[in-house]
Amino acid sequence: xxxxxxxxxxxxxxxxxxxxxxxxxxxxxxxxxxxxxxxxxxxxxxxxxxxxxxxxxxxxxxxxxxxxxxxxxxxxxxxxxxxxxxxxxxxxxxxxxxxxxxxxxxxxxxxxxxxxxxxxxxxxxxxxxxxxxxxxxxxxxxxxxxxxxxxxxxxxxxxxxxxxxxxxxxxxxxxxxxxxxxxxxxxxxxxxxxxxxxxxxxxxxxxxxxxxxxxxxxxxxxxxxxxxxxxxxxxxxxxxxxxxxxxxxxxxxxxxxxxxxxxxxxxxxxxxxxxxxxxxxxxxxxxxxxxxxxxxxxxxxxxxxxxxxxxxxxxxxxxxxxxxxxxxxxxxxxxxxxxxxxxxxxxxxxxxxxxxxxxxxxxxxxxxxxxxxxxxxxxxxxxxxxxxxxxxxxxxxxxxxxxxxxxxxxxxxx
Amino acid sequence: xxxxxxxxxxxxxxxxxxxxxxxxxxxxxxxxxxxxxxxxxxxxxxxxxxxxxxxxxxxxxxxxxxxxxxxxxxxxxxxxxxxxxxxxxxxxxxxxxxxxxxxxxxxxxxxxxxxxxxxxxxxxxxxxxxxxxxxxxxxxxxxxxxxxxxxxxxxxxxxxxxxxxxxxxxxxxxxxxxxxxxxxxxxxxxxxxxxxxxxxxxxxxxxxxxxxxxxxxxxxxxxxxxxxxxxxxxxxxxxxxxxxxxxxxxxxxxxxxxxxxxxxxxxxxxxxxxxxxxxxxxxxxxxxxxxxxxxxxxxxxxxxxxxxxxxxxxxxxxxxxxxxxxxxxxxxxxxxxxxxxxxxxxxxxxxxxxxxxxxxxxxxxxxxxxxxxxxxxxxxxxxxxxxxxxxxxxxxxxxxxxxxxxxxxxxxxx
Numbered sequence: 001x002x003x004x005x006x007x008x009x010x011x012x013x014x015x016x017x018x019x020x021x022x023x024x025x026x027x028x029x030x031x032x033x034x035x036x037x038x039x040x041x042x043x044x045x046x047x048x049x050x051x052x053x054x055x056x057x058x059x060x061x062x063x064x065x066x067x068x069x070x071x072x073x074x075x076x077x078x079x080x081x082x083x084x085x086x087x088x089x090x091x092x093x094x095x096x097x098x099x100x101x102x103x104x105x106x107x108x109x110x111x112x113x114x115x116x117x118x119x120x121x122x123x124x125x126x127x128x129x130x131x132x133x134x135x136x137x138x139x140x141x142x143x144x145x146x147x148x149x150x151x152x153x154x155x156x157x158x159x160x161x162x163x164x165x166x167x168x169x170x171x172x173x174x175x176x177x178x179x180x181x182x183x184x185x186x187x188x189x190x191x192x193x194x195x196x197x198x199x200x201x202x203x204x205x206x207x208x209x210x211x212x213x214x215x216x217x218x219x220x221x222x223x224x225x226x227x228x229x230x231x232x233x234x235x236x237x238x239x240x241x242x243x244x245x246x247x248x249x250x251x252x253x254x255x256x257x258x259x260x261x262x263x264x265x266x267x268x269x270x271x272x273x274x275x276x277x278x279x280x281x282x283x284x285x286x287x288x289x290x291x292x293x294x295x296x297x298x299x300x301x302x303x304x305x306x307x308x309x310x311x312x313x314x315x316x317x318x319x320x321x322x323x324x325x326x327x328x329x330x331x332x333x334x335x336x337x338x339x340x341x342x343x344x345x346x347x348x349x350x351x352x353x354x355x356x357x358x359x360x361x362x363x364x365x366x367x368x369x370x371x372x373x374x375x376x377x378x379x380x381x382x383x384x385x386x387x388x389x390x391x392x393x394x395x396x397x398x399x400x401x402x403x404x405x406x407x408x409x410x411x412x413x414x
Numbered sequence: 415x416x417x418x419x420x421x422x423x424x425x426x427x428x429x430x431x432x433x434x435x436x437x438x439x440x441x442x443x444x445x446x447x448x449x450x451x452x453x454x455x456x457x458x459x460x461x462x463x464x465x466x467x468x469x470x471x472x473x474x475x476x477x478x479x480x481x482x483x484x485x486x487x488x489x490x491x492x493x494x495x496x497x498x499x500x501x502x503x504x505x506x507x508x509x510x511x512x513x514x515x516x517x518x519x520x521x522x523x524x525x526x527x528x529x530x531x532x533x534x535x536x537x538x539x540x541x542x543x544x545x546x547x548x549x550x551x552x553x554x555x556x557x558x559x560x561x562x563x564x565x566x567x568x569x570x571x572x573x574x575x576x577x578x579x580x581x582x583x584x585x586x587x588x589x590x591x592x593x594x595x596x597x598x599x600x601x602x603x604x605x606x607x608x609x610x611x612x613x614x615x616x617x618x619x620x621x622x623x624x625x626x627x628x629x630x631x632x633x634x635x636x637x638x639x640x641x642x643x644x645x646x647x648x649x650x651x652x653x654x655x656x657x658x659x660x661x662x663x664x665x666x667x668x669x670x671x672x673x674x675x676x677x678x679x680x681x682x683x684x685x686x687x688x689x690x691x692x693x694x695x696x697x698x699x700x701x702x703x704x705x706x707x708x709x710x711x712x713x714x715x716x717x718x719x720x721x722x723x724x725x726x727x728x729x730x731x732x733x734x735x736x737x738x739x740x741x742x743x744x745x746x747x748x749x750x751x752x753x754x755x756x757x758x759x760x761x762x763x764x765x766x767x768x769x770x771x772x773x774x775x776x777x778x779x780x781x782x783x784x785x786x787x788x789x790x791x792x793x794x795x796x797x798x799x800x801x802x803x804x805x806x807x808x809x810x811x812x813x814x815x816x817x818x819x820x821x822x823x824x825x826x827x828x
Contacts, residue, residue: 090690091642132693198647215646219693228505228802231682231705232629232775233612236671238798243683244668250661257650268645269657270695272688276504279546279633279703279741280776281684281801289693291645327693361646362694384652387695388642 006110006406010399016050016102020086021094030091030389035129035140036064036168043086047101047126054109056124062177063154064128064169065141067185070108072121072413078188079121080413081372082107082405085130085141085364093391095381099398100193101126107406118413120188127364134159134168136289136327138217142364144182146371148330151179187372189339189412192365193405194376195393199384200357207400208354209378210343214369215264216297216332217362218304220290222249222311225321228276228284243274243283245320252310253290260294260303266360267292267303289327295358297332333366336373339408343377346407352400361386377404420524420820424813430464430516434500435508444505444803449543449554450478450582457500461515461540468523470538476591477568478542478583479555481599484522486535486827492602493535494827495786496521496819499544499555499778507805509795513812514607515540521820532827534602541778548573548582550635550703550741556778558596560785562744565593601786603753603826606779607819608790609807613798614771621814622768623792624757628780629678629773630711630746632718634704636663636725639735642690642698657688657697659732666724667704674708674717680774681706681717703741709772711746747780750787753822757791760821766814775800791818 023043025032033039044066051058051068058068069079084100104124111118128141135157143149155166169175196202201209226240250269257267271289290307294300308324315322340356347354359365359376368374379401382392437457439446447453458480465472465482472482483493498514518538525532542555549571557563569580583589610616615623640654664683671681685703704721708714722738729736754770761768773779773790782788793815796806 089692089695092690092695136693138694196647197644198649199652217646230611230775230800231684232631232680232707233610233798233800234680235612235677236668236680237677238613241668241682243686244664247661247664247683250658251665254650254655254658263649263651266646266648266650268655268694268696269661270645270688270697271691271693272657272686274684274686276506276801277685278503278801279550279685280552280682280705281503281506282682283684284802291694293646361644384647385643386647387644387690387692388698 006403007113008106008110008399008402008406010395013102013106013398013402014395017094017098020098020102031088031094032090032092033086033088035087035134036172040087041172047086050105054105055112056108060174062174062179062182063141063144064172064174065145066126068124070118070122072118074119075121078186079123080409081123081125081185081187081190082192082409083125083127084192084194085127087129087131089131089133089387091389092387093389095195095391095393096197096386097130097194099195099393099401103193103398103402103405106402107409111406111410116410120413122409122413130364132219135165136219136221138328138362139364139367142367145184146367147184148367151182155179184371190365190368190372190374191339191405191408192363192376193401194363194378195381195386196378196384197361197381197386201378201380202382202384204355205353206355207352207379207397208343208347208404209357210340210354211359211376211378212335212340212356213295214333214359214363214366215293215295216300216330217291217293218300218329219327221325221327222288222290223323224286224315226284229282231280231282234282239282240319241282242286242320245314245318246272246286246288248314249288249311252314253307256303256306256310260299262299265294265299265303267307293360295332330366333369335369335375339373339375342408342411343375343404346404350403350407352404377401420817421527422520422524422813422816422820424809427516427520427812427816428809431508431512434512434516445502445508446504446506447500447502449501449548450586454501455586461500464519468519470522474588476588476593476596477555477558478586478588479559480540482538484532484536486532488533489535492600493537494823495537495539495599495601495604496606496823497539497541498606498608499541501543501545503545503547503801505803506801507803509609509805509807510611510800511544511608513609513807513815517607517812517816517819520816521823525820525824530824534827536823536827544778546633549579550633552631552742552776553778553781556781559598560781561598562781565596569593598785604779604782604786604788605753605819605822606777606790607815608777608792609795609800610792610798611775611795611800615792615794616796616798618769619767620769621766621793621811622757622761622818623771624754624768625773625790625792626749626754626770627709627772628747628777629707629709630714630744631705631707631776632714632743633741635739635741636702636704637737638700638729640698643696645694645696648696653696654733655696656700656734659728659734660686660700660702662728663702663725666728667721670717670720670724674713676713678710679708679713679717681721707774709746744780747783749783749789753787753789756822756825757789757818760818764817764821766818791815
């Protein structure tokens, strides 16, 4: 089978990516779009307009997921789905997630313009809060659909300002949808287009990554309790300095990851808070956010244990109290071999160099894989950079990804 | 000379300290009263009411210093002054500074009730922003009076929210007073009553400390610039993690202070900020606030140099950029020997055990000592704790301090 020449217009995707990037909290040109913030709500409204203009039927669910459906001619019970997310961590780029949403929209438009009429319904899903910025939990939307977080737990999540998910959801205009009625969607397949967020494809000159497995992420909140005091009068020997303990902890995290035996282990402390937080006060309290990932869950557990042991030793020696809270510990996901083969075959037909690979980053696909056959299409991004303003995917890279996605969707829904 | 039995009412001071503590941002029962915040402005209004009720003449100056004067019968050009500050670092106690303000008010009331009529005028000064919480600079009020910060520099200071001192001063209703017209006050003497904020007096069972010298404080802001990235895909070997570098820096600070050769050296990192500050992002930026004190300025400089060298080594090894900003480096102050002798004599007359000592903490007296003969009266506080909600001075300790202060003021103004 030779593909129809699809009228994919990359300039349209580029313009939409640029426009979507303007829905952001300052400072610009970085993108900051946190769940249910004013820019997030404005971006959702804008996106729904684009979906409707493309003839898609739009609905939202109780977690804030958006669905845009192209009704099939003989739909049956199972749709074919694609999509990603549009929320963005503070000061990040314009491609993470958004390429999978606006790329899917362009694939739908090109397929329709080519005369294609799907048999099965085709659906774009925009997952709510893939990033953990607001509540410290990743993939709220897909996690809830997969039943990995319950309605009560979800409603009770609180952000740093103390506002609950339920309260923010209400303010976002979704309060009329009962959280308890969230039902898992029924999909024949889910394929997510995404930038790699790593350097592999660019380094090897490949246009397409067919993702076979998604690394297992875990996140923890570690609190160090010492004693606050005056920076002038509390002598060193008498101190129980929570920040100094936490600093030792940060270095222990780095060491434990380096000594895991595999370069695939990554551990990161990217969040820290101290109290009282004054220039002239010894910190009585420090809290760290720890992100730990591996493709091998046993190795990840070994590293987590090594970190916990190091923290206990530091806390004991420094007379600090320690609390270790698990935010999440998600199991890795394997992609569907048939879909992976489909992606490789589509790339091959389109003359694009492709390779099998794993995803080190966290994606909604991790949870969709629990519901239906799932796979991911990766495209290269410059120098592998992501979650920073320098994040960049070239128009040619995006076009290649959209072509492969459209080809897969045509095969799956045709 | 035997002292008159002054009618000092410690219950009145206790009630006023408790009332002043209610002017605070949450969480209670700790006290948080930051320059020109709503609680600070309300506390200032309340305090002016107390001063007026005691028959004192009240005025404010362009920095927000408050002055409450008891006019002398034959005043001459030089008044005798006492006082301290009422601002409080986040989550601190109710005694730091406030004892020197409300204790002075009680001393004035008791002197007046005893029939004493001062020859020289007596003045209570409430210094603006002794704590560096808002602008990162200690002793704004006394520093400005001593000409150690100029009007332009003062007006241009900005807090973390980007609001300037000039703007906040305007909002506080002081905008009509020209900063450039701040003139050094003309005092015959300044005596400050303060809690020790250290454990020495309590440990030795002494009621009064006569402060001979005030330790020299220095403060720096150190910024670490690396590269932000995705916590899953940016492998350890490729990272330029600003927070990991800062963590090494915090431990280097601790080590340099420990190795100074004297237990009098204290170095503290009590403030840290990172960006982007997301759970799943490698930190591209980290900023540390460093507070360094010593009674020996040469040793302090040696320790500062050792810390700078360690930071440069860490930054080089981790491929981070470093900036080192001096916030202030103040010289130490010696107290006036005559006033120190006066304090010891007053304590002796009152049957209170006293000792000479140094102040490790930063006080407005450091700057007043540049303007006039200055000394400090220290009273013990429980377990030496300060800048924390557990800060406590007993009613008996406060009464002893107020008695010594009143006795000194009587001798100086009588």
